Amino acid sequence: MAGAFWCIVEDDRAGRPKKVTAELLGEATRLARQSGGHVEAVWLADKASEDGLKQLGEWGAVRVWLLEDAALAPFRSEVWTPAVAELAGKEAPQAIFGAVTSRQRELLARLAARLGVGLAADSVAFRVEDGKLIATRPVYAGKLLSKITWAKPPWLATLRPNVFKAEEPKAGAVPAVERPSVAIVPSRMTLVERKEEVATGLPELTEADVVVSGGRGLKGPENFVILEELAKVIGAAVGASRAAVDAGWRPHRFQIGQTGRTISPKLYMGFGISGAIQHLAGMRTSKIIVAVNKDPEAPIFKIADYGIVGDLFEVAPLLTQEFKRLLEK
Amino acid sequence: MKIVVAVKQVPDTATQVKIGADSKGIDPAGITWIVSPYDEFAVEEALRVKEKRGDGEVVVVTLGPERAKEALRTCLAMGADRAIHLNDPAWEAADSLAVSRALAAVIRQEGPQLVFFGRQAIDDDMGAVSTQVAEFLGWPCASWIMEETVAADASSVRVARQVEGGLEIFDIPLPCVLSAQKGLNEPRYPTLKGIMGAKKKEIRDVKAADLGLGADGPRLSVVALEGLPPRPPGRILSGEPAAAAKELVRSLREDAKAI
Amino acid sequence: MKLELTEEQQMIQALAREFAEKEVQPVAGRLDQEARFPHETVKRMGxxxxxxxxxxxxxxxxxxxPVAYVLALEEIAKVCASHAVIMSVNNSLYCDPVLKYGTEDQRRKFLTPFASGQKIGCFALTEPQAGSDASNQHTLAVPDGSRYVLNGRKAFVTNGREAAAALVVAQTDAAKGRHGISAFLVEKGTPGFLVPKVEDKLGIRASDTAEFVFEDCRVPAENRLGSEGMGFKIAMSSLDGGRIGIAAQALGIAAGAFERSVAYAKERKAFGVPIGQHQMVQWMLADMATAIDAARLLVWRAATLKGAGQPFGVEASMAKLFASEMAMKVTTDAIQVHGGYGYIKEFQVERYFRDAKITQIYEGTSQIQKLVIARHLLGTQ
Structure with a gap:
């Protein structure tokens, strides 16, 4: 199985690959190392950049397949899929990895159908065993883990952001850049407009290293400001539980949980969140979990690494102060 | 306008799921089954399109064992007009691709202008089927939609698709496939009248052979289903709030190195 | 015998549960404290x-x-007994008799809007001086051409203030005693139909309980339900059905208090273990569960008989007697399981306790139910 591990590049739509691409390349590098394969990036964009290409090399791609065409933006799976499928047909990669993002989630699913192969969506771990790849995926609201394998290559998978480690960047590594000619089919879909969310000055929920999240215990929408202040100090994104979203305190896009976003930050801090299964499904793969709740029996304490049983209205501002003091040092 | 909604019956989130004897699936004993919540948004949206236009038909389809009929009846009670049950032992171990192929085949037979899915089923959380059905049909698709308006002449639909950092608004010609994200609507309950009327509505059983689908080996196979590895026990920081906060910040910095 | 719910019954039960938990639960505590009628959720029930x-x-x-009816009532009473009684009275004491005894015209006017939930109805039988002794009616209905003229007072009318129409029982021929009693459908707003008072109650505080006064209230003769002299029979047969409803309400109150007790027993720790690990608490919970199940079987049996068109009066009385006494005991024990917290409003079991009491009183007190059961046993009337 000395084939290529392809990683689809997730970029910021302005020619710069995003951090999650480094995570994909990192995991692919480790798997390729175990199996004697090599790592390649596949970049579809209306406009790539030299810096971006270099970046992909430093992150571990020995080759970049660059499909640059104005028709590739905005993303439409019906345009991207045949392009990648045509290339895959010619190059026969061993695996194709994408990120769990709005674009690649759709691309990889469609690609799997087009190529007639299996897709392990939202994977959180991989293992190579007897020349086979085994993916681990959370199922049933994250209550169980399913280990699955493919009947035949290419092995398609999407990887949950923030779960896989990037490799140390190889300074000066220059990837071979190929500009293959593939057919770009016209799209039937027309972009009318893109509505950007009001900038909060805080990182995007699914991409953030630190997430501060509030639940019913906040008692009202006006109190989220307490968490925002803490978030500003530590550069965190602010999320909410379903209870807080259903009560109309925060827009749905901030909901963490089974019917919201799934996050895996390095640090998750929940305030006034009891820890319903619903919510845990969306954050239990966080590396460090902190819970602040006045109810000592709140289920979230069962999975928390650190807990404070107390009033969040007292504890949160104290934490803001302490972090400020620490980070100003 | 004819609308097809694909739904899946899944264990209720609150149900405790246990690993089955084969270590590859769950033990079905004692499970409460429900219509996957995202699929309820899909059913609701289809009903709203029909109601707004004042005409049309909502056909709900599922693939699953006999018990999945309950899910269909729930959708009929909500107001769907009829149901199709892809019910064949041949699909017992169907993976996403096999399910998608079967759904695409039945949708092709039905010939609707619009197909709704939930963004994912909350059992295996794969979230691939809607897109794969679109691929097999050769139709455009949009996932995770938050808003939807069918043009008056039923030639296209305008959708708002949730993406990182915002919404993308697309015009898509019909027929197409859409998957519903939470926030699209608030699903209605079935009414008592709806429940009583549901048994008078048609549920048609469809076998693999009816769709001209032959045996096709799975593309994915489950190696094992496992419980979560235990998390190391946590530490409760007691004492005065100020001291606890101080200790937490120190621990996060020095022990956990999370800040 | 088969103890199996049909798929429709299960779906109706699930619908009632979901509605109660999602829409009623968030408001139930406050409605109780403020003694406020739940217009929005009642509209949704409709x-x-x-x-x-x-x-x-x-x-x-x-x-x-009727089985679907008791299943739904139990689920709603599990969350809020006030919603349950509003529903029970409209179904059993108002819609049921209008359906059974009403003319086609009466059904169109006095049933359709009430069964579909646009309006709610009520049942006015009890008088300030005649509760259990219901045949002793002082409200008079005197024929006057094409009308009857009503005079008198009615007490403790559930839904009384909110109802758009009332089934009113009155004496049309005092000489004939109970055979001189007739029933009338009286619209609110009819001149002389007054609602001078709404009671402040111990429990079911979100439901309204009103007093009616009729002062030369002229009711068209076509609003008489059934023939003259049939009123007492109509009232009693309505109450037979009503008792199934109240039994289901009591059952739901008990089941709701019980569920909270089980949850609490798993969470609350004493002497280092959850209190549910202590045998004393286990015994209480086991007794509660058994009593609730016994009541449920009685309720289901009465409802099944009614649905099959068979006599069910004595079975309804047994169900109501047992379920209401059981509810009082179970809610008392539920507070005990909760200890001091049970006595505090925040934990809501005290609401179940207060709500349970009325089930031993209205639509025939426990004592009256015993009388009904005994008379049936002994073949006396």
């Missing part, structure tokens, strides 16, 4: 079909059966 469950679709109902 939209969903809970206010005319067993009424045929042709008259705006859901066309379900």
């Amino acid at each position: 939209e969903l079909g809970f206010l005319g469950i067993a009424v045929p679709e042709a008259y705006g109902g859901a066309g379900a059966d």
